[in-house]
Amino acid sequence: MTHSMDLIPAPLSVGRRGSAPGHVPLDERTTLDAGPGTESTARWLRSALGAATGLSFADGAGPYAIRLRISEEREREYGPEGYRLSTEAADTAAVIEGGGPAGVFWGAQTLRQLLGPEAYRKAPVTDGGWDLPLVTVEDRPRFGWRGLLLDVSRHFMPKDDVLRYLDLLAAHKLNVLHLHLTDDQGWRIRIERHPKLTEIGAWRSRTKWGHRDSPLWNDTPHGGFYTQDDIREIVAHAAERHITVVPEIDLPGHAQAAIAAHPELGNTDVVDTTALTVWDTWGVNPNVLAPTEAVLRFYEGVFEEVLDLFPSPFVHVGGDECPKDQWKASPTAQARIAELGVGDEEGLQSWFIRHFDRWLAARGRRLIGWDEILEGGLAEGAAVSSWRGYAGGIAAAEAGHDVVMCPEQHVYLDHRQAPGDDEPMPIGYVRTLEDVYRFEPVPPGLAPEAAAHILGTQANVWTEVMENRARVDYQVFPRLAAFAEVAWSALPAPEARDLAGLERRMSTHYRRLDALGVDYRPPTGPHPWQRRPGVVGRPREGTPPHV
Numbered sequence: 380m381t382h383s384m385d386l387i388p389a390p391l392s393v394g395r396r397g398s399a400p401g402h403v404p405l406d407e408r409t410t411l412d413a414g415p416g417t418e419s420t421a422r423w424l425r426s427a428l429g430a431a432t433g434l435s436f437a438d439g440a441g442p443y444a445i446r447l448r449i450s451e452e453r454e455r456e457y458g459p460e461g462y463r464l465s466t467e468a469a470d471t472a473a474v475i476e477g478g479g480p481a482g483v484f485w486g487a488q489t490l491r492q493l494l495g496p497e498a499y500r501k502a503p504v505t506d507g508g509w510d511l512p513l514v515t516v517e518d519r520p521r522f523g524w525r526g527l528l529l530d531v532s533r534h535f536m537p538k539d540d541v542l543r544y545l546d547l548l549a550a551h552k553l554n555v556l557h558l559h560l561t562d563d564q565g566w567r568i569r570i571e572r573h574p575k576l577t578e579i580g581a582w583r584s585r586t587k588w589g590h591r592d593s594p595l596w597n598d599t600p601h602g603g604f605y606t607q608d609d610i611r612e613i614v615a616h617a618a619e620r621h622i623t624v625v626p627e628i629d630l631p632g633h634a635q636a637a638i639a640a641h642p643e644l645g646n647t648d649v650v651d652t653t654a655l656t657v658w659d660t661w662g663v664n665p666n667v668l669a670p671t672e673a674v675l676r677f678y679e680g681v682f683e684e685v686l687d688l689f690p691s692p693f694v695h696v697g698g699d700e701c702p703k704d705q706w707k708a709s710p711t712a713q714a715r716i717a718e719l720g721v722g723d724e725e726g727l728q729s730w731f732i733r734h735f736d737r738w739l740a741a742r743g744r745r746l747i748g749w750d751e752i753l754e755g756g757l758a759e760g761a762a763v764s765s766w767r768g769y770a771g772g773i774a775a776a777e778a779g780h781d782v783v784m785c786p787e788q789h790v791y792l793d794h795r796q797a798p799g800d801d802e803p804m805p806i807g808y809v810r811t812l813e814d815v816y817r818f819e820p821v822p823p824g825l826a827p828e829a830a831a832h833i834l835g836t837q838a839n840v841w842t843e844v845m846e847n848r849a850r851v852d853y854q855v856f857p858r859l860a861a862f863a864e865v866a867w868s869a870l871p872a873p874e875a876r877d878l879a880g881l882e883r884r885m886s887t888h889y890r891r892l893d894a895l896g897v898d899y900r901p902p903t904g905p906h907p908w909q910r911r912p913g914v915v916g917r918p919r920e921g922t923p924p925h926v
Contacts (some may be wrong), residue, residue: 385464385608386492387860388552388867390518391457396467401646402510403466403473405432405494412471417447419619420475420484428851430493445490446474447483454478460554461519462486464486466493473511478519485552487518496887499550500895517664522820524783524835525866526555526625527859529851532562532636533661534842535581535603536851542616543848547895549620550870552861556617557625557695557764557837560605563658563666564636567604568626568688572680573641577604578787580640580657587660589844590802593915596659597846610688614676618690625687625747628681629697631731631741640668646712663694663700666858670706670715670727675734678905684740693762694739698732699749721755728756738762747783750775766791766839768926769822776832778876785821786836789921790862793841794902795918803853804844805918812902816861816881821826838862844916849898853909856899860888 384393414420421516424445425436436445440600446468453463459479466473466484473490477483490500493511527548529536536544541558548556562568564582572697582602588595605613617624635658646653646669658664668674685694703724706712712727721730729752736746736758750771757763762781772782787794787807794807820836838859845851861881868878885902892899900909 382511382901384493384514385518385884387881387884388864389870389884390489390516391869392517393525394515394517395458395513396515397718397826399607401513404436404887405472405514406443407434408443409434409436409442411436412440412444412446414446414448415440416449416480417477419480419621420487423484424487424490427882428494428498430501431481431498431503432509438485439856440471442472444468445469446471447487449479449483450476453482457517457519460485460523461517462489462722463515464489465515466513481554482519483773484549484621485518486516487522488550489518489554491550492571492847492891494657495914496890496894498889515595520552520867521869522833522835522866524837525863526552526557526783526785526835526837527553527855528557528785528837528839528841529561530559530562530842531567531875532559532565534586534846535565535601536842536848537603537723538605538609538613538849545613545617545620545622547859547897548622549633550891550895551859552922553863554622555625555835555837556622557627557839559627559629559841560612560634561627561636563664564661565602565604565657566636566640568610568628568685569604570681570684571607571803572684573677575640576681578638578640579890580636583608583657583659586846587657587915589911590806590917591661592917595914602657604672604902607684607688608901610848614689623693624689625691625693625695626685627697628678628685629699630678630735631670631728632699632701633664633697634668635664635666638668641677644668644677644711648711648751649705649709658919659813663701663702665704667701667705668731669709670712670731679738680734681776682738686744692742692912693745693747694710695764696732696735696746696752697746698728698752698768700751701728701830703728725754732761733758742784753780754780764837770926772833773822773825773829776829779832781832781834783834783837786926787839788926789818790815790819790836790838791841792858792862793844794836795916796854796858797904798863798918801905801914802916803850803905803920805913805916807917808919808921808923810858810923812858812885813878815858816876816878817875818862820865829904836862836866841876844914849909852898853900853905857885857902860885863912875902
């Protein structure tokens with residue numbers, strides 16, 4: 380079996396003793412020697428590598444073992460997610476020592492890469508043996524938050540496809556899945572005390588095909604939702620892979636699906652909310668939640684069920700793109716502004732966010748929201764997803780708030796990957812593999828104490844023009860591989876990054892993605908079936924602004 384040193388993301392160091400290319404065989408004698416705390420990695424190795432190799436990896440120590448250990452020394456050196464992997468020990472086949480359970484797991488991901496692309500298949504495709512190169516890898520992540528946002532509201536992603544995305548994140552050492560569960564176009568999580576949210580709010584009668592400027596419609600009803608057991612399964616599958624699933628319940632804007640299901644949640648003194656349906660097109664929607672005690676109680680009930688399902692320390696409340704027109708026209712909202720003494724409609728939005736900030740904090744969780752939530756001032760523990768550029772993240776970090784950098788100009792993977800007419804439904808500025816590789820999450824010139832508040836970075840995938848898994852794959856890959864290296868590896872300044880080296884390693888990585896069945900965009904351009912001729916997008920020309 381050919382093994383590969385083309386590791387992605389690049390580790391801190393790779394060393395080899397001597398110049399001979401020796402190797403360590405894996406065969407029916409290979410055992411798993413799993414120390415305390417490494418059980419999840421042992422289970423994963425047996426299922427993933429057992430399927431690909433046909434080997435059983437029985438329990439046992441000895442000269443043919445893959446030894447998994449948690450080591451205090453490694454934790455001191457590399458932190459809980461760092462590891463040292465060596466196939467050069469005399470008394471065993473391979474040793475993975477992690478600073479914590481997650482470090483051991485990331486070391487196992489590297490072990491799989493070393494075995495070659497065939498190790499990513501679900502059954503053996505070769506009669507040849509398996510072997511590991513003689514090597515010592517030392518590694519640790521640059522950031523603790525290495526995320527992907529999946530928008531499952533605009534287009535629903537069935538549960539099995541979410542589980543598959545968790546496997547793809549794990550293979551790239553990414554450790555956060557931000558699930559955008561609610562929006563104008565669909566409510567995707569079953570809430571037992573409010574069943575109409577999914578009975579009515581999870582379905583729309585038709586869908587705009589392409590950008591909102593497109594004249595085309597898809598007249599097939601679209602929808603779907605996750606039951607609470609589906610969510611439990613997703614969260615458990617993620618936890619086995621040391622991934623945190625951060626739920627997002629969007630408020631007070633992006634709420635038309637909820638209002639369609641429960642018209643009393645909307646500004647009933649301004650619009651006939653009983654006439655609203657789940658939205659079938661894209662853009663920023665004027666139908667926002669009413670600023671009433673009844674609405675707060677309703678969403679507290681929603682969040683109580685969400686907290687029961689998601690152990691994530693962070694809960695995302697959206698807080699972006701909330702048009703104020705209905706509040707300006709609503710006597711109820713105006714009376715509320717006067718009663719609360721918040722000044723204006725902006726103050727009303729920040730009252731909404733601060734209410735849930737306090738509510739979540741009282742339950743041991745931390746609110747995170749899009750950078751608009753900065754506008755009314757934030758409570759101490761709240762964190763910010765900086766999407767409109769760097770500026771919101773810089774302001775938040777300098778004010779002592781934790782920040783996840785996800786600027787749309789750089790890491791919105793719904794944006795097109797190349798110029799020209801071949802890209803399907805092209806949105807936004809061109810962002811190539813190279814552009815993503817040269818993204819730097821910590822803006823230069825940020826003071827060290829502010830930079831310490833940057834938890835990490837996230838790539839966001841909004842699915843207005845991605846109607847199924849293959850379209851999501853196409854937009855996400857191969858750029859997610861470059862993004863994963865930005866989030867994990869200790870890279871030089873953007874202009875000094877070795878693009879040729881990345882592209883060389885990608886030639887192997889494309890074969891891994893092939894084995895995983897990922898419908899990535901080929902480096903030479905889309906396959907014919909990946910194009911969407913004649914469907915309008917909204918491409919933007921030039922270089923994105925640095926804001």
